[in-house]
Amino acid sequence: xxxxxxxxxxxxxxxxxxxxxxxxxxxxxxxxxxxxxxxxxxxxxxxxxxxxxxxxxxxxxxxxxxxxxxxxxxxxxxxxxxxxxxxxxxxxxxxxxxxxxxxxxxxxxxxxxxxxxxxxxxxxxxxxxxxxxxxxxxxxxxxxxxxxxxxxxxxxxxxxxxxxxxxxxxxxxxxxxxxxxxxxxxxxxxxxxxxxxxxxxxxxxxxxxxxxxxxxxxxxxxxxxxxxxxxxxxxxxxxxxxxxxxxxxxxxxxxxxxxxxxxxxxxxxxxxxxxxxxxxxxxxxxxxxxxxxxxxxxxx
Ligand code: G1P
Numbered sequence: 001x002x003x004x005x006x007x008x009x010x011x012x013x014x015x016x017x018x019x020x021x022x023x024x025x026x027x028x029x030x031x032x033x034x035x036x037x038x039x040x041x042x043x044x045x046x047x048x049x050x051x052x053x054x055x056x057x058x059x060x061x062x063x064x065x066x067x068x069x070x071x072x073x074x075x076x077x078x079x080x081x082x083x084x085x086x087x088x089x090x091x092x093x094x095x096x097x098x099x100x101x102x103x104x105x106x107x108x109x110x111x112x113x114x115x116x117x118x119x120x121x122x123x124x125x126x127x128x129x130x131x132x133x134x135x136x137x138x139x140x141x142x143x144x145x146x147x148x149x150x151x152x153x154x155x156x157x158x159x160x161x162x163x164x165x166x167x168x169x170x171x172x173x174x175x176x177x178x179x180x181x182x183x184x185x186x187x188x189x190x191x192x193x194x195x196x197x198x199x200x201x202x203x204x205x206x207x208x209x210x211x212x213x214x215x216x217x218x219x220x221x222x223x224x225x226x227x228x229x230x231x232x233x234x235x236x237x238x239x240x241x242x243x244x245x246x247x248x249x250x251x252x253x254x255x256x257x258x259x260x261x262x263x264x265x266x267x268x269x270x271x272x273x274x275x276x277x278x279x280x281x282x283x284x285x286x287x288x289x290x291x292x293x294x295x296x297x298x299x300x
Contacts, residue, residue: 001046001120001122001123002047002050002051002113002123003044003047003049003050004050004052004053004116005051005124005125005127006100006106006109007022007034007053008100008103009055010055010103014267014270022058024061026264028270028273029278029284032064033128033130034052036262037127039093043135043138044140045141046141047123048094050096051095051098051113051116052095053097053100053113054098054099055099055100055103056101065093066091067091068087071087075087096116104235104236105233106126107228107235107236107239108225110124110222110225111222111226111228111236114222117219118219119219121149121216122217122219123216123217124214125213125214128265129213129261129264129265130261131261132262137214139177139256140152140153140214140254141216143177144252147252150252151216151218151242151250151251151252152253153215154211154214154215154256155191155209155210155253155254155255156210156257157185157208157210158208158210162210163200163202163205163210164199164201164205165210166211167197167199167210168196168198168205168206168210169193169209169253170194170195170196170207171191171192171194172194175189175190176188176189177254184255185208186255187255188255190254190255191209191253192251192252193253195243196242198231198232198239199233209253209255211239215238215242220245221238221241225238228240262277
């Protein structure tokens, strides 16, 4: 079973840094953002390969995951064994690449991985968000299992004035992940999806539940994406193909707490994630607070 990470975007929000460095390789502490997403993608049982949908403009992404024996040897000769192990670890991850030659939208990007995915369900993980404890997709797989292998998406409540930034679901609350009583928009609530709309105007939004960027989809979606027309923003939208899938198959949504994950989509959010993880890790916490204190006082 595969997990797909669309990563062909230009990263314009991070210019000028992303003129030379793909945004997926920007570090959170000492590890590139994409590696957190790949490690998360490999957590659910059965996922054995991550397919990254890249653009030809970003060969650095592919070389990051390639073994570089000469570089590792050089590090080892200098006694940098731990560092060499870290470099090696990334190159051992089961990652493969496909290319999206034209940026025609998320639906188009996902379809670029159709041959790799084959006739099996697959995950899609949007690459500017990662979940440190890796459990979101694991819980989605559980919901799918409870509903005969149906597609499952992670959703969360969003204020009414922000619905037009996201894909929004229509549906009904049908239960919870662990069978306990939860309110309809609380974490763990499970919805049966009856409609999906990409970036609706607030008055057209069928609910306040937005798609957070984690999908478990049946392979039928690839057939639908093959002839999906353009939608919101003139792009081929995954959401629109999922809306068509609803005409043929059941689909469920799991309400999650999006703050359990880390959003790295803008410079400010990315800086916040660095701070959050630096504070969470004992090996960096004190030095981080000290550095922050100094710079807050203007000493740095
Ligand atoms: C994409 C999806 C949208 C989803 C969002 C989550 O939109 O099309 O349905 O809610 O990701 O971040 P984008 O952010 O690419 O505009």
